[in-house]
Amino acid sequence: MQIFEMVLYIIAAVVLSSFLSRFIPKVSTPLVQILLGIVASQLSFVPDMELDPELFMVLFIAPLLYLEAHDIDKSQLIKSLKLSLSLAIGLAVATMVAVGFVLHAIWPVVPLAAALALGAALGPTDAVAVSSLGKEASLTQRQAGILKGESLFNDASGIVGFQFAIAAALTGVFEVGQAVGEFAISFVGGALFGIVVGMLANWLFETIRSFGWETTTTRILMELFLPFLLYLGAEAIGVSGILSVVAAGLLIRFDRTGIGPNVARTNIVSSSVWSVLSFSLNGTVFIMLGMLLPDAMEASWEDPGISNFTLLGTILVVALVVIAMRFLWVSAMLRLTRDQKTGKRRKMTKERWRSAAVMTFGGPKGTITLSLMFTIPYTVASGAWFPMRDELIFIAGGVIVVTLVLANFLLPIVAPNKATDDSNEINEISIEVLRRTVEEMAERTTPENRGAIMPIIDSYTKRITRLKHRIGEFDPASFQELQLAAFDWEKEYVKHRLAETKAHPLENKKDQEQEIEACERLLDQIMKSLRHTMKDHDSDHMVWMIKGRMRALQRHTVQVTRRVTNKIRRDSPLANEDEVYVRTRAIQIDAIDYVIDRLYEEMAGDKYSTEACSSLLLDYRRAEASLKSRPDVVNSAQLVRQIEDYKRESYGIELGVIQDMYENGDITRAQSRALRRNVYIMSVDADASF
Known part of the structure; x- marks a missing residue:
């Protein structure tokens, strides 16, 4: 029962962190989750957290790394593979050696092998934290x-190095040649095992699909099962599971192959499941880290035989060594790496030094480090207590906090987001968002809905074309200001027409x-988008938004009441939905004509x-030409409503793509806000893109 309660508390903390992160955007989500974990650990009704490192690796780290590897930009990874492997292997070994010898030198009571084990554990960076760094930086x-x-890649090198250092601490013997050989076997063997299983998985899934045996349930369950099978199978044969x-x-590429509506629906559901699972596991990892830190550090902090000043000073020294080694290594790599175009080594300019600083603070430590430290045995081969075990865990926990805090607060300073986005850049990002939306809509196309979806895809294609022509022509801020003014003109026209009809x-x-219902519908549509696209967030703006929503609710209530009353009394014919639709479109055409006249004046x-x-x-x-070109709007009202339903769905997909790009660090917070405003602006007019 305690385990079930613990799971519920952790899930509740993860959900709470997602809300808190929206109110404190300057603090990264992992830090918020760590703080929530620390708070939870101090609550009396929350059960004590105990970590099984091996279970932790297979249950959390394996699926997270699988998803991270599957979703990473493969072309960019290939371009930067040498630098990535240099950091993952070379820097990890260098950090292990530097931390080990420095710690042993400043605090001789810590055995060299144990200090090397700490250095090895501090080698891996946290993949989850890294993926969240681009949001504010x-x-x-x-x-x-x-x-x-x-x-x-650096988890494998850190884990292997840690295991050999611990073996040396337990037995007092460290064979460098044997360690290097076993490391190579573990590293290469793990990669080969993963390649073989990945190829088999591709063949199996594609074969099942070709025979028509694939269902959404079996596909997702098999895909979720895959990373656990990989990790456990690799560890069983003695190679790196990570x-x-x-x-x-x-x-793995089976989710990128195959055509047809069933495959598309399965891929959509699979993406949704992995998205929820990824956020849940990410949050759980950091919540657990926060819950474990107080107990991990308490034993050393309350030990009267060790000065707390010594502990804090050691944390700072070790953190400084880790950061300095990373900065020096990255700087050397940047200096030695040849330019891809000229083939020559480049000098370290101010911009390249800044890049080195970004790469330095962009490698925080996290859960892998702490989980490794918890695997330190309590006794050595002779039966004596493992020397300085609690102190090593304390130091590791402190360095984790220091690197996460530095990544959160220094990265935005070293690599700040631009206050205003370059017009070309935001247009190029918009094109990428539209392209992904088109791909998603294409996957959802079936013979039954093709007639409704194809006009939407065509409208997105036209938007992409216009954006490509627009790049560099004028300031998008000025264009958006004019768009908002045009919506105000539409609102003025519809409000005036509604008042004239009532008078x-x-x-x-x-x-x-x-006429009244059509005007009110169109007015609600315009006001809804205006509320979404206004930039101001002061108290007057909030009051205006609340009043607008209340007026919309009042108009909707009057419409429903009027329909119910007419149906009961039967004193007037009931308004047909198709006829109301035709009337709304007629008013919309008149409003467009009014805006066109105003634009000529401007x-x-x-x-x-x-x-x-x-x-x-x-x-x-x-938009006007498209509306007027429809031969029989009444008879096609059902198809047009279907088009509008899918169009609203496409806007939801577009907003989802923007959120995914923001969460992946592909765009900044300012850019995501600008892109969302564009979506809301487009959604104001049901036929604006046709």
Whole structure:
């Protein structure tokens, strides 16, 4: 029962962290989760956390690394493979040696082998923390690719080095030649095992699919089973389970093959399942880290035989050694690496030194380090207590906190996000978002919905084309300001028409009700997008938003009441939904004409640029032409409503792509806000993209 309660508390903490991270965006989610874990560990009703390192590795680290390897940009990884392996192997060994000898020198009571074990445990960087660093810091694709590649490969080198150092501490014997040989076997063997299993998995899944035996349930269950099978199988034959998971994740491609609606639906469900599982496991890892840190450090902190000042000083010295070694190693790699175009080594400029600093602080330590430290045995071969076990765990925990804090607060300083995004850059990102949305919509296309989805894909293709032509032409901020002004003009026209209809009722009561309902629907649609796209977030803006939502609710309530009353009394014909739709589109065409006239007036003024007016005028002309070209709107109302349903779905996909890119560190927070505003602007007009 205690285990079940613990699982519930951890899940609750993970959910809470997702909300808190939105209110404190300057603090990375892993730090928030660690703090929540520390708080949870102090609550009396939360059971004590005990970590089984081997279970932790297979249950959490294996699936997370598999997913990270599978989703990583393979082309970028290949480009930066040498640097990534240099950091993953060379730097890990150098850190092990440097930390070991420095710690043994400043605190001789710590045996050299035990100090080397600590250095080996501090080699691996945390893949989860690395993937979250790009949200507040502006990392280049190359920097992010190197850091992610390093985090995939350095776990194996750190684990193997740690195991040999611990063996030397237990027996008092350390064979360098044997250690190097076994390391090579473990590293190469793990990679080969992962490649073989990955190829078999590709063949098996594609064969099952070709025979029509694949179902969503079996596919997802088999895919979830794969990383655990890889890790346990590799460890059983004596090679690196971590590296086998990484190698297979890089090779697996069965979810990229196959066509048809069933395959597309299965891939969509699989992506959703892995997304939820990834966030849950990531959060659980850091919550557990926070829950374990207080107990791990308490024994040494309360030991009267050891000065707390000595412990804190040792943490700072070890952290300094780790950071200094990483900075020197990265700087040397940048200096020695030849330019891809000229083939010559480049001098260290200010920008390259800054890049070295980014790569240094972008390698925080995390759960792998602490889980390794917990595997230190309590006794040595002679039966005596393992020397300084609690103190080594204390130092490791302190260094983890220091590196995470430095990564969180120094990276945004060293690589700050731009206050305003370059127009070309944001347009290029927008094109990538639209391209991914088109790919997602294409996967959802079936013979039954092709007629409704193809116009949407065509509209996205046209948006991509316009963005490509627009790159470098004018400031997007000015264009967005004009778009918002155009929506205000639409709102003014619809509000005026609604007021005129109420003040001067039409002769036909049915026409009167249809006119009012159509105006109110269109007005709600415009106001909804305006609320999403406004930049201000002061108290007056919040009051305006609340009042707007209340007015929309009031209008909707009046519409429903009017329909119910007419149905009960039967004193007037009920408004047909198709007829209301036709009336709404007619008003929309008139509103577009009104905006077009205003745009022509603005082109003669100096408030907005001619380029922005011309571009927006072209968009409104396309929308008007598309609406007027429909031969029989009444008979096609059902198809048009289906198109609009899928169009709203496409906007949801677009917003999801933006969120995924932000969470993966591909775009900044400012860029994600700008992209979301663009989506809400596009959604204001049901036919704006046609």
